[in-house]
Amino acid sequence: MSARAAEGAPPNPVTPRGEIVPTVPPAEKAADAVNVTALLERGRTLATPVLRAAVERLAPPMDTVAAYHFGWIDAAGNQAAGDGGKAVRPALAVMSAEAAGADPEVGVPGAVAVELVHNFSLLHDDLMDGDEQRRHRDTVWKVHGPAQAILVGDALFALANEVLLELGTVEAGRATRRLTTASRALIDGQAQDISYEHRERVTVDECLEMEGNKTGALLACACSIGAVLGGADDRTADALERYGYHLGLAFQAVDDLLGIWGDPESTGKQTWSDLRQRKKSLPVVAALAAGGPASEKLGAILAADAKTADLRPADFEDFSEEEFASRAALIEEAGGRTWTADEARRQHAIAVRALDEVRMPTRVREQFVALADFVVVRTR
Amino acid sequence: MSARAAEGAPPNPVTPRGEIVPTVPPAEKAADAVNVTALLERGRTLATPVLRAAVERLAPPMDTVAAYHFGWIDAAGNQAAGDGGKAVRPALAVMSAEAAGADPEVGVPGAVAVELVHNFSLLHDDLMDGDEQRRHRDTVWKVHGPAQAILVGDALFALANEVLLELGTVEAGRATRRLTTASRALIDGQAQDISYEHRERVTVDECLEMEGNKTGALLACACSIGAVLGGADDRTADALERYGYHLGLAFQAVDDLLGIWGDPESTGKQTWSDLRQRKKSLPVVAALAAGGPASEKLGAILAADAKTADLRPADFEDFSEEEFASRAALIEEAGGRTWTADEARRQHAIAVRALDEVRMPTRVREQFVALADFVVVRTR
Numbered sequence: 001m002s003a004r005a006a007e008g009a010p011p012n013p014v015t016p017r018g019e020i021v022p023t024v025p026p027a028e029k030a031a032d033a034v035n036v037t038a039l040l041e042r043g044r045t046l047a048t049p050v051l052r053a054a055v056e057r058l059a060p061p062m063d064t065v066a067a068y069h070f071g072w073i074d075a076a077g078n079q080a081a082g083d084g085g086k087a088v089r090p091a092l093a094v095m096s097a098e099a100a101g102a103d104p105e106v107g108v109p110g111a112v113a114v115e116l117v118h119n120f121s122l123l124h125d126d127l128m129d130g131d132e133q134r135r136h137r138d139t140v141w142k143v144h145g146p147a148q149a150i151l152v153g154d155a156l157f158a159l160a161n162e163v164l165l166e167l168g169t170v171e172a173g174r175a176t177r178r179l180t181t182a183s184r185a186l187i188d189g190q191a192q193d194i195s196y197e198h199r200e201r202v203t204v205d206e207c208l209e210m211e212g213n214k215t216g217a218l219l220a221c222a223c224s225i226g227a228v229l230g231g232a233d234d235r236t237a238d239a240l241e242r243y244g245y246h247l248g249l250a251f252q253a254v255d256d257l258l259g260i261w262g263d264p265e266s267t268g269k270q271t272w273s274d275l276r277q278r279k280k281s282l283p284v285v286a287a288l289a290a291g292g293p294a295s296e297k298l299g300a301i302l303a304a305d306a307k308t309a310d311l312r313p314a315d316f317e318d319f320s321e322e323e324f325a326s327r328a329a330l331i332e333e334a335g336g337r338t339w340t341a342d343e344a345r346r347q348h349a350i351a352v353r354a355l356d357e358v359r360m361p362t363r364v365r366e367q368f369v370a371l372a373d374f375v376v377v378r379t380r
Numbered sequence: 381m382s383a384r385a386a387e388g389a390p391p392n393p394v395t396p397r398g399e400i401v402p403t404v405p406p407a408e409k410a411a412d413a414v415n416v417t418a419l420l421e422r423g424r425t426l427a428t429p430v431l432r433a434a435v436e437r438l439a440p441p442m443d444t445v446a447a448y449h450f451g452w453i454d455a456a457g458n459q460a461a462g463d464g465g466k467a468v469r470p471a472l473a474v475m476s477a478e479a480a481g482a483d484p485e486v487g488v489p490g491a492v493a494v495e496l497v498h499n500f501s502l503l504h505d506d507l508m509d510g511d512e513q514r515r516h517r518d519t520v521w522k523v524h525g526p527a528q529a530i531l532v533g534d535a536l537f538a539l540a541n542e543v544l545l546e547l548g549t550v551e552a553g554r555a556t557r558r559l560t561t562a563s564r565a566l567i568d569g570q571a572q573d574i575s576y577e578h579r580e581r582v583t584v585d586e587c588l589e590m591e592g593n594k595t596g597a598l599l600a601c602a603c604s605i606g607a608v609l610g611g612a613d614d615r616t617a618d619a620l621e622r623y624g625y626h627l628g629l630a631f632q633a634v635d636d637l638l639g640i641w642g643d644p645e646s647t648g649k650q651t652w653s654d655l656r657q658r659k660k661s662l663p664v665v666a667a668l669a670a671g672g673p674a675s676e677k678l679g680a681i682l683a684a685d686a687k688t689a690d691l692r693p694a695d696f697e698d699f700s701e702e703e704f705a706s707r708a709a710l711i712e713e714a715g716g717r718t719w720t721a722d723e724a725r726r727q728h729a730i731a732v733r734a735l736d737e738v739r740m741p742t743r744v745r746e747q748f749v750a751l752a753d754f755v756v757v758r759t760r
Contacts, residue, residue, distance in 0.1 A: 059568040061575065124534060128527040147508040150530060151571055154504060157534070158563045161541060165557040173553030177545040183538045188439040191531055195441065 034370035043091030047111040065144045065152045075143045089114045089222040096226030099360040107226025114222045116160035123153035136268040175228045182221035189213025200306045202280040216248030239357035246351035251375045253344035256281040266380040272324035287336030294333035414750035423471030427491040445524045445532045455523045469494045469602040476606030479740040487606025494602045496540035503533035516648040555608045562601035569593025580686045582660040596628030619737035626731035631755045633724035636661035646760040652704035667716030674713035
């Protein structure tokens with residue numbers, strides 16, 4: 001744990017609907033010219049048709065269940081607008097190809113493979129965690145049952161490898177290997193996440209390791225996979241992965257802030273979502289590690305929870321809004337909110353520095369910087 | 381459906397503890413000299429240390445859960461004798477390398493990868509199907525909970541690709557592609573299996589397609605993967621896959637016979653296991669398709685089940701042994717048992733013929749023939 005958290009920085013004013021990490025590092029002003037919305041839209045536009053074609057290969061009823069998960073149809077089977085999320089990963093995979101001097105299209109199979117692995121993990125994690133809602137909709141296991149959630153998750157995972165390997169190139173083999181490493185980390189991270197739920201204390205380092213596995217590894221892969229498909233060497237791919245890994249940690253720190261102080265209308269989650277789910281997220285573990293009266297009071301409350309309550313989120317449903325608000329205030333008072341916002345900025349800075357290790361067109365570098373800026377100032 | 385089933389062959393004498401498919405085709409007497417037990421033992425001996433080392437890479441508690449699944453430890457965590465099953469797949473993968481003129485060791489990463497995929501599917505299928513016992517022991521989801529069954533299944537699947545791709549060769553990429561195709565088929569087969577449980581009627585062709593996906597595809601991959609790692613061309617690999625696919629169908633036909641008439645002490649399953657689970661296995665669908673009084677009576681009974689009972693195996697627990705025995709007798713009377721035994725022999729013959737398309741050392745060919753013979757006469 002860094003010295004900053006131990007210092008117990010003064011609490012932020014409570015601004016539950018304000019920006020979470022408002023300060024973009026001033027050294028990167030050049031990136032202001034990049035239109036991040038257009039960048040995300042380009043990734044989505046290039047990847048979605050290929051993703052849909054891949055999903056259509058699944059045997060019924062898995063194709064329908066997957067289409068529901070991706071938001072392409074509703075529970076009744078009717079066409080839907082389709083909120084596929086922020087699409088940060090496809091955008092990165094396409095930019096990654098350009099970083100290696102290849103056309104953006106070269107990154108598309110990588111973008112699709114990464115999206116498939118990401119969604120495989122969402123399907124399984126939602127079931128394991130008992131999460132009933134995602135992106136404002138009932139989760140797959142709620143609508144189609146646990147067996148379909150398992151099965152379609154498996155199918156998407158297999159499809160991810162298939163989409164890459166059917167390219168039949170040496171580069172595709174290298175890309176699949178990196179995707180496999182990321183997938184293993186993702187699964188390790190979920191294993192850690194589950195085991196931490198049953199523990200009273202988790203250190204900040206353990207939490208960062210878990211978040212690096214759950215979020216950093218696949219974002220890292222998104223950042224290297226296009227370059228690998230475009231023929232980049234391992235040194236370049238590794239540097240791009242370092243950018244992506246730390247971007248992932250910044251992304252997750254912001255997610256952890258949004259999980260407590262985010263606006264439910266933006267996030268699509270319940271108020272105090274992570275507190276309801278008893279998540280040992282960064283603000284919580286940083287607050288517990290900080291010491292001082294608020295930290296100790298929080299520790300006593302969570303220890304009492306662990307003794308008196310069962311370990312399922314449902315047991316927290318009886319808690320009032322005021323109870324969660326008072327816990328959130330304690331976390332903030334102990335410095336957990338400030339520490340996490342600082343951590344997001346710190347990881348953002350490490351990510352951007354990793355870009356210096358790669359020779360890439362200036363325009364592409366600016367795009368990577370702009371995307372990193374976007375990730376830390378987002379509100380959903 | 382073939383004409384043979386429609387003919388309604390006369391029922392076999394009821395020999396529930398006798399051999400299931402006793403007739404080995406006489407043309408293959410040369411294979412008698414091969415010691416199949418030694419062949420299986422060699423595959424197991426070569427593959428197990430590499431498999432164990434791979435599983436040890438999993439983050440806790442997944443390594444322990446996987447070790448329990450493989451039978452290396454008991455539920456309390458103590459060392460166990462470890463009944464890893466018949467080990468037909470590792471034996472085939474090792475022989476497959478020899479078919480391409482390579483050393484048996486060359487097939488080992490393929491053997492391990494195939495075993496990992498097979499066990500990934502067991503972990504997930506047991507949970508989806510609600511099966512509480514496998515190989516005389518409680519299944520993983522019963523002992524360690526559904527989340528660990530999902531998670532460790534995912535981890536084994538990822539590990540399968542990792543074990544191959546870390547070889548870093550072009551051949552490993554080709555092998556992984558074949559494994560991915562087989563994995564997708566496996567998942568399709570499980571999707572079909574689940575959907576058939578909810579249907580009153582399944583055709584013989586649908587059943588064979590499902591069994592080809594669930595059993596044929598991965599056995600096919602086991603038969604080609606060693607050869608591919610040993611540098612075989614696609615024509616050779618495809619022919620070996622045809623052998624394996626039809627061997628898989630023969631294997632499954634025997635499994636379907638054992639699922640009804642097998643000796644529980646050998647199979648490790650309950651008496652009338654597949655009837656308890658309402659499985660639309662080959663003897664059942666063949667009996668239903670055969671026509672005649674016994675077929676019609678069986679059809680009426682199963683239709684009544686579908687109307688009055690829910691669709692979970694638990695609903696059948698109240699049925700008496702006599703009820704199952706009388707259903708089994710009806711299936712046999714309608715010709716379902718004879719048809720399935722004939723089908724096992726027919727698939728065995730197709731498998732052996734596929735070997736003619738591959739130039740391989742005579743000794744290796746004899747081993748493939750002997751293994752095919754073994755598969756159709758086994759009693760567990």
